[in-house]
Every structure is written in C-alpha cells, then in structure tokens.
Amino acid sequence: KPLSPELVEAASAVASFLPLNKKQTESELIAQLRRHEETTDKQKKGGTINIRNVISEMAIKRQSPAQRGVRISNRISLELDEDGQRIKPERLSPQSFDSRSLKVGRRLNIFTKASTETENALKTVSSPTIWDLEFAKEIAAITAQPPRNGFEEMIQWTKEGILWEFPIDNEAGMEDDAEFHEHIFLEKHLEDFPKQGPIRHFMELVICGLSKNPYLSVKQKIEHIEWFQKYFEEKKELLQEI
C-alpha cells in the first residue's frame, strides 16, 4: 500500500529543511512512515504481537510480601473475614488444584541457624522453674494412657515402685555398704580382749549373737563391741581384785 502523497511531500519538505544529506533523510523518513503503516495494518488485522518485545521493556515491580499476601488472600478467601476486611467472592474455581506443597517454597528468612558452639555458649544452666516442671508434667500427661493389658499395668506399677523388680534382688531397698562377711566374721574386733578366760568366752557369745542379727548395721555392731570393751576397761580394777 503506497503512502499517501501528502506524507511523502511532507517528508521531502522536512528533508530539504535539514542541512544534511537530503536524499538520505528523505528516504529514512519515508521508510519510517512505511513501517508505521505496516505496523498499523498488522495490528488492525490482529496480527501476532511480539511478546518478547513487549515484556523485555517491562520492569518488574517489587511488592512487599504483605501486599502480595493481601492480594492473594483477597482473591482466595471466601469466608467472612472476622476483622472486617472486604468479603471477596471466590474467584478461583473450586476444582482448581492448589499446587502448594510442603516441600517447595520460600522461607521467612528471619532466623539463622546457630552453630553448635554458640548454642552451647548460650545455654545457661539453671534449675528448672515451676513453669518448666509443670510443662514437663503436662507433656507427660499427653501420652499417659491407661494400660491396655495386665503386662502394661505391671510395667506402670514397676515404674511407680509398687511392684518388685524381677529378677528379685533380696537386698532391694536396703542400703548397706558392708559386705556379708563383715557382718558375720567379727572376730577381728576381739583383738583387744584377753585371749582366755570368761571375758573372752562372753565376748565370743556376743559375737555369735551379733553375727546372726540382721537388723543392726555393721557400724552398730562395732559400736556394741566397743561399748563392751570400754565397760570392761573401766571394771578392770575390780576384776583384777577378783
């Protein structure tokens, strides 16, 4: 389609006006005009627009996440917002699959992972407060279900200390630092006593009785013997006379 004659005339007039290469200017102007015509025709006919050209010129506007969130939430939220925001009708069709996933996505980027050294340094040792104790109790109560069978009941009782621990340890609950031989073989405490005579005889009987006594501790037995020793020491003079 040829350009209109007025345009051509105008172009040549401009070209003659400009001091530079007249011919070149004129041809450039006319070429440009022609390009305009072509583009107009194309777009009139609804021809393809080069998207790439369009987009490359566009600058990406950065939105704050909050604004973006609000926009999306206004688009998606259906329920009556309790805080009085505009109630937008649902635009997204219910069949559309929400492609959000736990695995992909951005993070908040507020915190940074502490290295283990800083973690240890930050941990201050303090005795648990009432808050900690009660929280621990509450947590333990979540999974404290009643026992489902007799064995679980026995487990619970063993933990509470009501049931004996199997295999039975017949020294359970007894705090005794001494071994059994220290209870029974007590002759070594009789070294200070005379080797013969009625006192020795008497003390051997005492030791025999003590060794059979399960109720006294070793210390108490030794104390017992020492008491006798002190007693006989005091009465030594009396006995010597006899």
Next chain:
Amino acid sequence: MAARRLGASSWQQVVLLSRRCCLPGGRRERYRCSSSNTALGKTVENSEVTQEEIVLPRRKIWDKLAVLQTLASTVNRDPTAAHYMFQDDPFLMPRNAANSRLFSLSKESGRNAAKYIIKQFPQYFDKTFAEPNIPCLMPETLTPQIEGLSEEALKERIHLRRVKDSVDLFDQLVQAGTPVSLETTNSLLDLLCFYGDGESTPEKEDLEEPGVNASEQEAPKREFQRGSQPSGSRWRENNNAERIFKIMPERNAHSYCTMIRGMVKHGASAKAYDMYIGLLNERHKADVHTFNALITAVPYLKERFLERWELAKVFLNHMAQQEVQPNLLTFNALLKTLRRCGGVGRNMALLVIKEMEALDIEPSLATYDHLLFIFYRGADLCPSGIISEVLGDVGKRSFTPQDPDDANFFATAMQVCCDLKDIKLAYRLNKAMEKGDNWKFLDMDRLNAYWSKFFSLLCMMEQIDVVLKWYKEMSSSLFYPTPKNILDLLQALDAANHLEVIPSVWEDMKQLGFNRRQDLLEELLSLMSRERHPDEIQLAFAKCAEEIKAVHEQTRREQSLLEWTGSTLGHVALLFSRAGRTQEAWNMMERFQQISRIPTDQVMDEFLNCAKKTNCPDEAIKLVKLAASLGLPSSQRLKNRTEKEFELSEKQKKTLESIKSDSDSSDSDSDSDSDRD
C-alpha cells in the same frame, strides 16, 4: 574254669583300657593315668581347649522393664472385650460411649478419693508394712518444717507451693526489713504468675464432670486430666504478683519474663505487651519462652489479620536481634496464631514450615495439626496435596509428645479425611496412628470420636462386607457406635440391599441403649417395612417389631412413655401383617384412633392380605368398620375386597352390609352436598 577265664579276660580289658589312656600323650604329665574317673574326665577336656582362647561372653544387663515390655508386645487387642480398665465384673462393662466415659471417670475418682484420705489423715498411715518401702503410697509430708521469719522458710513454702503462706511471709519479711534475695523473689514471682494468684490446690473442689450424677460423688474429686490447671482464673488488677513486682528494689530479665508469661496465661494480653515494652526499655533480653507466650497472645492484641501477622513478625525480628534461638514451640505458637488469620495464615504457613526446616527443627504433631486446620478449615476446600504430604511425614516415624496441642492431631486429620470424603487417606492415617507410640496421643474421648468418624466414612465409601468386617472388629472393643454411626450403617445396608442384617443391628442397638431413640426407630422400621422379603426374614422382622412394640409400652421409673407416631405404628402393623400375626396386627390398628392418626392404604391392604391368608374374616370386617368410622375414602374399596375375597357366613355378610349403610349415608351426604354445589 569259666570264672577264671572271665576274670582273666576282664583283667586284660582293664590293662588295655589303662594302656589306651596312656598312649596318646604318655610323655606329658597331664595324661597320667589315675584311678579316679573324675580326674580322667578333666584331663581329657583340657586337652581339647589348649589351642583356643576362652572368651567369656559379657554379662547382659537387662533393664528392669525389659521382660515385661517384651511380654506386653506379644499381646494384641482382643476384639471381643472392652478396654482393660473395665475388666472387672461383666455386669459393669460399659455398653456405650457415655457409660465408658462415666466408668473411667469413676475409676479415676476412686483413686483420687483414696489419695485424698491418705492426705487428710496421715496419722492412720504411719506404719510401713512393705519392704522395701513404697513411697508413692505413703502420705507425703507437706507441712513446712522451718518456722520463723527467714528467707529459708520462704524458700521452703515456695517449694511446697503454698501461695498464700509465701505471700504473707514475704510481706512480713519486707516489713521487718530483712532483704530478700533477687533469686528468691523471682521464684516467688514464678509461683504467683503460674497460679495467677489462686491457690495451687483449691480447698473446695466443685468441679463437676459433665454427665456425672451429683449424688454419686461422695469425696471431692480432682480434675480428670492430671496436671492441668483451671484456666478460668483471670488476672486481677493489682494482684499480689503485680504488687510484689512493683515493690521489688531491683528486677532482672527473669522478673519481667515471668510476669509476661503469667499475664499471657491468665488472659491479660495487653498488660503483657506493656510489660514487654518495659523489658525492652530496661535493655533486658527476653528468653524464648517469653517470646512464645507473646506470640500466642497476638490474636488478642490485634483484630485485623494483616496486623496480627505483622505483630508476630515484629516479635520474631526482636528474637533474632536479641539472639534468642527459636524452638519448636515458637513455630507452633506462630502457626497457632496464623490459624486465626484467615487467608493471610494460608499464605504464610508454608513459609513458616520452610523456616523450621532451615533451622533443623523437626515438626511435631501439633505443627501438622495447625497446618491441617489452616488449609482445610472452612468451605473453600481447594483440593491440595498438603494432607497427603503431612500423612507421608507422620507415617514415617513414631512421635514423642513435645507440645500440649499434639493430642489434637489425629482427630483433626480424621475430620479432614471425612470432609474430603477420601477413604484412602483415612487408611493411611490409621497406619500412621499404629506406628510406634503414635496411638498414645489419643485419649478415651478422642479415640471414640476418631473411630466414630472413621466408621461413618467407611459406611459412605466402602463395600458393605468391608464395613461389616470393621464393625465386628471395632465395635465395643475400640469404640462405641454413636447414633449417627448406626444410622450410617443402616443406610449402607440399604444401599447394598443387605437388609437381612437389620435384626442383628437391632440387637446391637438394644445393647448400646439406643432402643428408645425415635429417629433410629423410624429409620429401622421404615427400612424393614418398605418391601416384601422372603419368609424367614419377614419373621425376623416381625420379631423386631414385637420388641419395638414392647419398648413403646414399658415404662421404667424416670423414663417417660415413648410415643407412637403414625409412621411407626403403621410400619409395625405392616410387619405383623406380613408375618401373618393377625391378632397383633389388629392390636396395632386399634391404636390409630388413640393417637388420632390414620393408617395408610398400604397398611390396610396388607392387613387384609394377612387376614385372608390366615382366614380371619372377622378381622377383615373389623378393619372395614374402622375405615368407615374414620371416614376414609378407601373404605369402599376395602369393603369390596372383603366381599370378594373372603368366604363370609350369613351373619358376617349382614354385618358387612350394615357397615355399608353407614358409608352409604355418608356417601349420599357428600353426594347431596356436591349436588347442591
């Protein structure tokens, strides 16, 4: 001769034997032939092991519970028995959900009553019979030992959690001028803030569990959930905590933190925020628990969703600035706040999850619970893959409790599965629950609700044989069907055309105590009477109908008489008729007038059929009379049928005729009316 030879031969044998023993290692000393057999045995053994090292196996130390735990793992659930805690007397086994809750509460109540007695009267429990002593069954000494006005006495009272005594003692100390250390004051503040100025163990407990008869409670009960505090106490203005806080000569970060936590716990969120500003002004650093409390208080501080999120982010940024590391509870609190932020919550929740992942914090069940609530609550359920991923994560491992909200997860998840009507998700959820210790997160109430919802979903979505299999396995041992479950089951049976199972469902209904529920009875009767069935089934249906009739007639004390409705009466009459029980059917028909209802045509036709089959023309005539007296339009038709189909005696014919005249006159009246019009 023989004896000598024998003797010789035996002697030779002995020589041979000894020689054989000496042969292998005659040189070595060990193989010295000795007469004693035991020595021989020992030397032979030793020769074999000289070449190898004897490695004694290390003695295994078993945990005291190992054997019991192994034994417990061999026992599975018995599908025919109730829960173990009810196995005492078969009469006392609970039959439905309400009873099971009542019984378990009463069991706990008994234990609490015993503890109360031991606590109140320790003088009767001073002898220790058990060896070794069992401290948990003995009374505790909770009376303070230290007397006098000293910090030690105050510390002891704080330790024993005697709130009022501690406050009084503190006031006395302050008045006397004795300085109280910061640490002790802080622990006093801890005590006060935790209990919100109430006592730790209230004197009079009027806490009533719902549904428990007041007359059954003899001893004052504690709450059923151990360790939970009554959260109804609110933060009073200028209570002891605030007062003591104000008069403290010096405060540190701990004082502020405990005040903030107390205020948030007892509902004074605005004050907590002001206290936090005070903390910042003093240039203190809050700890992670305080921040968690503040984040939970956000929904009470702001109304609009965006503002809530912004405030929460402010707190998070402060945490980062003060170099306080967030923990699992921080993020759970954040998600809990996002639950109340509508659409903003949905967008931000996933970012929170990714943040947790970046900090290597493993989510707990509460995290997933909040997630499911955020994404699946409300009407706009866009199908998303979130629940599938959540189930995948949960099913992978066995969880330990870390957050009080962990217990809600399974109930929420099952609710979501029901809303989505997805049975496969429900199966996956069940598998996740059976993994490891996850089952422990469901207590009695939640367990019942969980399985009840699952069963409803099953009835909706699965084949009838699968439904019945589950029903047989689960009912009474794992959960007690609710009325809704029974309705769903009936509908499923109807859809699968399996109505012959209905009599057994009726048996279960009786056991569950639902035999007086009007809605269930209606459904049951209508299903049974809709179509004609083969004879045995019809007889079974009639038996059910008879029992339902008995239910309507009996009154026990405290129970009102169950009323007949038109439809139930009609159904029962129909069922009797179909089974050929004419007399009983007639009984039913007579009651229609009592409740001023009219039987339907179908009922009357069936009755006539029955009368014909059982050859009771008298009943037929009575029916016609009834219809005529009620002025029903079908009475003419019934009369014709009676005339045609029955063999009537003269007397009967005459009675029938007389009825005719009644209906005729009424007809003529109506005719004349219509003529006039």
